[in-house]
Amino acid sequence: MKTRIYLFSILLFIPFVLSTYPALAQKLVHYELYVKDTLVSFAGKEKRAIAVNGQIPMPTLKFKQGDTAEIVVHNLLEESTSLHWHGVFLPNKEDGVPFLTQQPIKPRSTYTYRFPIIQNGTHWYHSHSGLQEQIGMYGNFILEKPQDHADFRKGVDDLPAIPIVLSEWTNLNPDNINRMLHNANDWSAIKKGATQSYFESIHAGMLGIKLANEWKRMNAMDVSDVYYDKILINGQEISKLDTINGKPIKAGDQVRLRISNGGASSYFWLRYAGGKIKVVASDGNDVQPVMVDRLLIAVSETYDIILTVPQNGLSYEFSVTTEDRTRSASYFIGGGIKQLISPLPRLKYFQGMKMMNGMTKMNGDLEDNGMKMSLNQMDMNAVMYPEITGAEIIEPMKPNRVKQGENVLIQQKETTQSNIVTLNYAMLKSTSKSALPAEAFVKNLKFTLTGNMNRYVWSMDDKTISETDKIRVKKGEVLRITLYNNSMMRHPMHLHGFDFRVINGNGDHSPLKNVLDIMPMETDTIEFLADQRGDWFFHCHILYHMMAGMGRVVSVGDYQNPNLADPVNSYKMMLRETDMPHLMIQNDFATNGNDGGAMLQNSRWSLSSEWRLGYNKMHGYEIETQLGRYIGKMQWFMPFIGFDYRYREMGIDQKEKNLFNQQNRKNTRHSLSVGFNYLLPMLVNFQAQVYPDGIVRLSLIREDIPVSKRFRAGFMLNSDIEYMADLRYIVNRNIGVRTHYDSDMGFGVGVSVGY
Amino acid sequence: MKSISKLLIALLLSTGAGYAQSKANKITKVKVWGNCGLCEATIEKAARDKNGTVLQWDKVSKVATISYNENKTKLDDVLKRVALAGYDNDVYRAPNDIYLNLDDCCQYDRPIKTMPSQSSAVYLHGDSAWRQKATMNAFSIILESYLGIKEGLVHNDASESSAQAKILITILQKTDHQKLATTTVKGWAEQGSEFSQLVTGITKSNDLSEQRKMFMRLSQQVYSLAKLNEFQGDLYYQHCPMFNNGKGANWLSKNLAVKNPYYGSAMMDCGKTLETVKGK
Incomplete structure (x- = not known):
């Protein structure tokens, strides 16, 4: 059977392979992958994860250009799965996106991927189903360059190479992370010390800026959303490399690291204690070597770097640190005492807040003040980097000195090292010509990357993938896409199936990539020849942004996918997965009653219910339910229809008339209403509601006022002359201690529990 | 009220017992380079943690005696903190910039010298x-x-x-x-x-x-x-x-x-x- 498959695959692919790489004989490389639930304890607690062939990360798969890959996936999970070959050129049906290029691999079933390897370089693979990538389904996918290849580089391709996949681990269930993000739960910020509360603002002398930010309806700012417990390099927090091919590493030895960022949402700073880092490839494509002090690897990017061991007797730290600088992992290269690199100092969040304030217009758009920003050249976040712009509190400068024992003349610029060279896209230059055929028809597209931090909705041109059609392109056309990022976070935009050119001023030698990291306010242009038929996903690779709907499908030519019997319905299934509703429930079990609410929301719709349930009839029972739709880019406006039920006997607060002198019976009331919510400056929610009997109710509400790191305040007042104020201490992710005063129910203390 | 106080006592007792149980202390000697009294203070402070790790450094012999709870603290982490405070030891070497920022009297002779090529900036004057x-x-x-x-x-x-x-x-x-x-x-x-x-x-x-x-x-x-x-x-x-x-x-x-x-x-x-x- 095996030989038959072998023969079949040869017959199938010979014409193709011959045309791209004639020098090598066909070789079938076969892997069997067993996907299975497992328990791990990366960060102190036993948690569920997914292991493949018993390991995390998934096994490194190696091929040579010219081989045929055959990968058999055995799904031993209780849920469906899929594998996507990130950055790999292949027929669309092998691309591994459930419902788009294949049916999901069902539990207890086996699926075979088979495709010719027609390129070389550092790539990786991961699950494209749900949030499985977060809990272990990522691995190295290395395509080696044959020695007789025309582009074989001496001093680069002949060095020992180590495949490395970076990832993060959290003890939280990723579904919970997703929900917390959508519900603006700031537990991550508390863990990271990035709440930017009023108290902390006063302490830093930045209260004015904080209030100005809230006036512009901005919550606390950060460079990343999720707090992770551990960072992993090939599944380990600390590991070392002291021998290569059995021989101990000595001074002058060079090693090539083939690094993929398999993290679900983390960017990583890469730094080396042994000197400069030589960058030789990006996203699997060779670039002319460039020396840098550090680089930031975006989610799902790959970089090939060369490190030199400068001295015997020392083992040099290669350090991987999250962009928010809360966590790092280390890989020590060389034998001996471990030479550390200075940890990256904490971000100056208030400086970032100030910068964001200056760049945000009242309508939520970003304004770049006339600076044309692109290609990661100008990192606005640098205002937050103490190592570039100096420590937040300026310490007295130390005199320069010459160390005799050290025999080095060093110019010490206090803690500032402004001569640090950081890699940016303008520095990447392809080793080969990347120009596209001049005669091809060029289709131009423009997209604005948009987002709403408060509700965690991410989109392109204010539309999520489920609200748009596929982008149709004829085979052989050049697609040129200009992207502008008008959101407050950076986005690593990934294209399946193709490498695109990043237009960076290097003309014919513009670098080829398949992930473009685009910072806030940047404009970048990419282009590629659409010469492979099929439906190709183009999306933000931050897992939680993708799941929120930030992407498009590029449909090239007419493609009959043999995996999909009913492509239209399958596509609907895929869209549904990107816009799943998420649930939040909260209840305060207080001395004077229960006070709580539940919300079921997706990117546009909101079904919410609020209740105040007293322990006796005088306090009353009250439930208000609303179904609304968020309108506009910033989603400040939400019209809704509501249904109120309340019952109470006249109690402590006997107001039967509202501000407008309308009679309002509170004792028993069940009524429909229509109204709207509008988010005012200072993040105050204004709610207007009208009932069939003509009664009007206006309310002002603000919850989650960040008084200090763990204290949150809130208030509500309305035209029925009801009011409420509360103060909550956040104990952990789900539990808070809350005290409040309510005009209906009086003073209460309780424990608030949230889901 | 009575039951609450009982509960509290029980709680106190149980944590006390837990503390006694986990007090699996280990004492290790490690060489840490440094010069003076100021170094001593910095090294000993850097080693401390919330699990009760105590380091005592002798500036003559350069030997650090570290007492720590084996179940809670890794010796490696203690030595890493010491190196990140600027002090070379048997396991870790301090980053050059941190070493150079040490006070003048703390500029000890490093056991392994830095190669000239590693300096970040050399200016001509x-x-x-x-x-x-x-x-x-x-x-x-x-x-x-x-x-x-x-x-x-x-x-x-x-x-x-x-x-x-x-x-x-x-x-x-x-x-x-x-x-x-x-x-x-x-x-x-x-x-x-x-x-x-x-x-x-x-x-x-x-x-x-x-x-x-x-x-x-x-x-x-x-x-x-x-x-x-x-x-x-x-x-x-x-x-x-x-x-x-x-x-x-x-x-x-x-x-x-x-x-x-x-x-x-x-x-x-x-x-x-x-x-x-x-x-x-």
Whole structure:
């Protein structure tokens, strides 16, 4: 059977392979992958994860250009799965996106991927189903360059190479992370010390800026959303490399690291204690070597770097640190005492807040003040980097000195090292010509990357993938896409199936990539020849942004996918997965009653219910339910229809008339209403509601006022002359201690529990 | 009330028992390099943690006696903290920048020396710089000093840029002006005198904003000279859109990566490359 498959695959692919790489004989490389639930304890607690062939990360798969890959996936999970070959050129049906290029691999079933390897370089693979990538389904996918290849580089391709996949681990269930993000739960910020509360603002002398930010309806700012417990390099927090091919590493030895960022949402700073880092490839494509002090690897990017061991007797730290600088992992290269690199100092969040304030217009758009920003050249976040712009509190400068024992003349610029060279896209230059055929028809597209931090909705041109059609392109056309990022976070935009050119001023030698990291306010242009038929996903690779709907499908030519019997319905299934509703429930079990609410929301719709349930009839029972739709880019406006039920006997607060002198019976009331919510400056929610009997109710509400790191305040007042104020201490992710005063129910203390 | 107090007592007892149980203390001796009493304080403070780790360092023998709870603390982590405070030990070597920031009396002799190539920045100063430059052509010398002035501005260091300008003035004085004009530097006859004035201006000023205004004009001059003269490697003509009240200003750099001399660290990467001036 095996030989038959072998023969079949040869017959199938010979014409193709011959045309791209004639020098090598066909070789079938076969892997069997067993996907299975497992328990791990990366960060102190036993948690569920997914292991493949018993390991995390998934096994490194190696091929040579010219081989045929055959990968058999055995799904031993209780849920469906899929594998996507990130950055790999292949027929669309092998691309591994459930419902788009294949049916999901069902539990207890086996699926075979088979495709010719027609390129070389550092790539990786991961699950494209749900949030499985977060809990272990990522691995190295290395395509080696044959020695007789025309582009074989001496001093680069002949060095020992180590495949490395970076990832993060959290003890939280990723579904919970997703929900917390959508519900603006700031537990991550508390863990990271990035709440930017009023108290902390006063302490830093930045209260004015904080209030100005809230006036512009901005919550606390950060460079990343999720707090992770551990960072992993090939599944380990600390590991070392002291021998290569059995021989101990000595001074002058060079090693090539083939690094993929398999993290679900983390960017990583890469730094080396042994000197400069030589960058030789990006996203699997060779670039002319460039020396840098550090680089930031975006989610799902790959970089090939060369490190030199400068001295015997020392083992040099290669350090991987999250962009928010809360966590790092280390890989020590060389034998001996471990030479550390200075940890990256904490971000100056208030400086970032100030910068964001200056760049945000009242309508939520970003304004770049006339600076044309692109290609990661100008990192606005640098205002937050103490190592570039100096420590937040300026310490007295130390005199320069010459160390005799050290025999080095060093110019010490206090803690500032402004001569640090950081890699940016303008520095990447392809080793080969990347120009596209001049005669091809060029289709131009423009997209604005948009987002709403408060509700965690991410989109392109204010539309999520489920609200748009596929982008149709004829085979052989050049697609040129200009992207502008008008959101407050950076986005690593990934294209399946193709490498695109990043237009960076290097003309014919513009670098080829398949992930473009685009910072806030940047404009970048990419282009590629659409010469492979099929439906190709183009999306933000931050897992939680993708799941929120930030992407498009590029449909090239007419493609009959043999995996999909009913492509239209399958596509609907895929869209549904990107816009799943998420649930939040909260209840305060207080001395004077229960006070709580539940919300079921997706990117546009909101079904919410609020209740105040007293322990006796005088306090009353009250439930208000609303179904609304968020309108506009910033989603400040939400019209809704509501249904109120309340019952109470006249109690402590006997107001039967509202501000407008309308009679309002509170004792028993069940009524429909229509109204709207509008988010005012200072993040105050204004709610207007009208009932069939003509009664009007206006309310002002603000919850989650960040008084200090763990204290949150809130208030509500309305035209029925009801009011409420509360103060909550956040104990952990789900539990808070809350005290409040309510005009209906009086003073209460309780424990608030949230889901 | 009674039950609550009972509960509290029970709680106290149980934590006490837990504490006694987990008190699996281990004592290890490790060599930690350092000099003086100040070092001792820094080392011992760095080692402490919430699990009760205690390090005692003897400054004569350089031996640290570490007592820690094996179940809760890893010895490796303790030694890492000590190294990150600046002190080399048997397992970790401190980062060079942290070591160099230690107080003068704490600059102990390191067991493994740093190789010269690892230093991040080596600047040339005064006479040695002049000697090294003797082999270069006249324009390249001017260019080098110009880049030195720029470096000072990038670092927000007025004294550095002024010092670099002084070196250039010395060079210009040592070189026969007439000779520069007639033979070596093309375009010098037209621009030489204003050029010298600007450089002198920078030497005399210790105010960054004044220096930057003069540097803006100086950059135009060096740019036009670079177009006419020979030098090694490529130069990048770069542009900052904000300086000079939003009219923008340019400068020359040897590196494609933007390091803005007009705003220094405040806007380090702001700017773009307008043109590559090829070396001849």
